[in-house]
Amino acid sequence: MVLSARSLPRALQLTLAVIKPDAVAHPVMLEALHQRILEDSFLIVRCKDLVWRRQDSERFYAEHSGRFFYQRLVEFMSSGPMRAYILAREDAVRHWRDLMGPTKVFRARFTAPSSLRAQFGLTDTRNTTHGSDSVESAQREIRFFFPEFCAEEWMEKEEPLFRSGQIQYDHQKQIHTPLPQN
Ligand code: DAT
Ligand code: MG
Numbered sequence: 026m027v028l029s030a031r032s033l034p035r036a037l038q039l040t041l042a043v044i045k046p047d048a049v050a051h052p053v054m055l056e057a058l059h060q061r062i063l064e065d066s067f068l069i070v071r072c073k074d075l076v077w078r079r080q081d082s083e084r085f086y087a088e089h090s091g092r093f094f095y096q097r098l099v100e101f102m103s104s105g106p107m108r109a110y111i112l113a114r115e116d117a118v119r120h121w122r123d124l125m126g127p128t129k130v131f132r133a134r135f136t137a138p139s140s141l142r143a144q145f146g147l148t149d150t151r152n153t154t155h156g157s158d159s160v161e162s163a164q165r166e167i168r169f170f171f172p173e174f175c176a177e178e179w180m181e182k183e184e185p186l187f188r189s190g191q192i193q194y195d196h197q198k199q200i201h202t203p204l205p206q207n
Contacts, residue, residue, distance in 0.1 A: 037188050039070065039176060040117040041166040043155035046105035047147055049074075054145055055108065058154070059199065061141060062112065065124055068187050069200045070179065071111040071171055077103040085169060097150050109170040113187055118163055121156040128152060 042062070048054045062069065077085075082102040089095050114120055126133035126140025130152050133143035146152040157163035167176060186192060186203040195202050 034188055035115050036180070037068070037113040037115060037184050038117040038160065038163075039167060039179075040112050040114075040121050040163045041155075041157045041170060042067075042110040042112050042121050043170075044108040044110075045151065045153055045155060046101065046107055047151035048145055048153045049106045049108055058141060058145065061124065062110065063194075065120070067112040067114050067117065067121070068192065069110055069194075070113050070183075070187075071109075071174060072198070072200050073109050073171065074106055075109060075170075076106050079103045085166075094150060101150050111167055111171060111174065113184070118157055118160060122158065125154045125156050 044055060044058050048058055079099060082099040083090070086095065086098055086102070089098065112121060123137075124141055126137040126142040128142075129149045130142050130146035131149075133140050133146060133152075137143055141154050142152050145154075157166050164176065167174060183203055187201065191204045192201045193204055194200075
């Protein structure tokens with residue numbers, strides 16, 4: 026049988042997703058966000074709770090230094106615990122950006138009312154989630170949050186298992202893991 030390019034399953038893409046301190050501060054909200062990730066068919070490759078020092082925040086958001094909201098943003102992002110995820114899905118970058126909704130919470134409420142920022146966001150700064158905006162920034166941001174994670178190795182060894190569904194959800198670790206191989 027000849028398979029056309031369209032019928033071949035496409036490789037999964039990785040993206041970085043972060044639940045920001047405003048949401049992590051509320052366990053019920055954090056749990057609801059985690060469930061939305063699972064319901065939206067994302068596979069959770071890694072999950073990590075962490076707190077940023079101010080320098081981490083400044084380094085991560087260096088592209089925005091000089092903008093009027095920069096100090097507020099830097100302070101907020103180092104104000105308490107966050108949760109970072111590596112998510113896998115076809116077109117993960119775009120799907121996660123769509124699920125988050127627009128940057129500004131009030132715009133999100135009007136234009137994407139079921140998005141995460143519309144439903145959980147408080148202000149333009151405290152907008153609940155972060156998501157990489159391109160494949161290149163996803164690679165850079167995954168390295169920033171998960172320096173111990175080797176994306177090339179994951180793509181080679183685990184992506185085929187994730188893509189073909191040979192995985193299980195580990196309720197304790199709250200991530201997907203490959204099924205034990207015989
Ligand atoms: P996004 O997080 O949607 O990728 P961004 O990269 O333009 O948006 O900005 C990074 C963060 O900076 C954003 O999540 C919240 C904050 N921010 C951006 N624009 C803002 C504004 N006009 N007022 C207040 N905070 C803002
Ligand atoms: Mg951005």
